[in-house]
Amino acid sequence: ASAIWLAARDGVYRYDAAQGAAVPVRFAAPELGDGAREAQSAVEFPRGTLWIGYWNDGLARVDLASGQHHWYHPGDSASAALRATSIYTLAPADDRLYIASNRGLLVYRQACDCLRGLNLPSWDAIDGSGVIVQSLLALPVGVWAGLFGDGAVRFDRDDEAFHNQVRVAERSDRLAQSMVRALALDSERRLWIGSYGGGVQWVDAE
Numbered sequence: 001a002s003a004i005w006l007a008a009r010d011g012v013y014r015y016d017a018a019q020g021a022a023v024p025v026r027f028a029a030p031e032l033g034d035g036a037r038e039a040q041s042a043v044e045f046p047r048g049t050l051w052i053g054y055w056n057d058g059l060a061r062v063d064l065a066s067g068q069h070h071w072y073h074p075g076d077s078a079s080a081a082l083r084a085t086s087i088y089t090l091a092p093a094d095d096r097l098y099i100a101s102n103r104g105l106l107v108y109r110q111a112c113d114c115l116r117g118l119n120l121p122s123w124d125a126i127d128g129s130g131v132i133v134q135s136l137l138a139l140p141v142g143v144w145a146g147l148f149g150d151g152a153v154r155f156d157r158d159d160e161a162f163h164n165q166v167r168v169a170e171r172s173d174r175l176a177q178s179m180v181r182a183l184a185l186d187s188e189r190r191l192w193i194g195s196y197g198g199g200v201q202w203v204d205a206e
Contacts, residue, residue: 002047002064007039012052025050027067032057045092046110053087059099072115081106081117093138093157098145100133105145105155118143118155137183137191139205144191146180152193176201 004015006022012035013022026034032054041053050062058073059082072079084101091098099106105118123131135146142157152175177198184192191205 002044005042005044005050007042007052009038011036012039012042012050025062027062027069029060029069029071031071032060035060035062040087041089043090043092043097045090045097051090051097051108053090053099053101054085055087056085058082058085059087079115081115083117088132088134089136091136091138091143093143094140098136098138098143100136100145102132104131105133105136105143107143118145120153134179134181135183137185139185144183146183146193147178148180149178151175151178152180152183 004017006013006015010024011033012025014025015022024036026036029035035052037057038055039052040055043051044064045051048064050064052060052062054060058071058079060069060071062069070078072082074083074085076082082101084103086102088100088102090100095110097108099108099115104123107116107118108114109116131150132148133145134148137144140157142155144152144154146152175193175195175198177195179196179198180193181196182192182194185205186192189205190202192200192202194200
């Protein structure tokens with residue numbers, strides 16, 4: 001990326017390390033207060049394109065050179081897979097961007113310039129904001145998603161269908177807590193899982 005991007009309550013800031021200053025990013029978007037709404041996450045993907053996930057205001061894609069933008073929100077024809085207004089975090093991986101929301105997980109694919117939903121069978125039966133994805137770890141083989149109150153799940157890159165679904169209560173090596181807040185991969189291919197009130201655990205990522 002061309003800079004460090006900071007998501008804040010009054011929009012996104014671009015941090016210039018050379019000058020040691022954070023400059024607010026504004027673009028002509030009346031529906032988003034010219035970008036000054038509360039931002040949860042911001043990432044540059046690919047270079048020159050800024051994605052911003054807002055709290056209760058959907059998702060924006062901004063061309064940094066021209067300032068042109070597209071606002072993804074429920075009800076927009078180009079946002080059919082987006083059922084949420086709050087975006088928690090964004091994670092790029094090669095040719096796609098994973099999007100965590102308060103109503104499930106999405107993937108943006110450059111090949112089709114489209115949003116697609118990644119769903120478990122059990123998620124389709126939940127109405128409202130029952131599936132809250134709080135954390136993401138994007139890898140070449142797919143993505144790990146940490147859920148609020150429902151553990152962690154891995155989606156495979158190739159078929160974009162659920163790769164593994166195991167009920168937490170039926171495992172002897174189960175998670176210490178079902179609210180997964182952080183995910184990270186180390187040099188030994190161990191997946192580290194940080195949870196709310198359950199400490200930190202690790203498992204072989206394969």
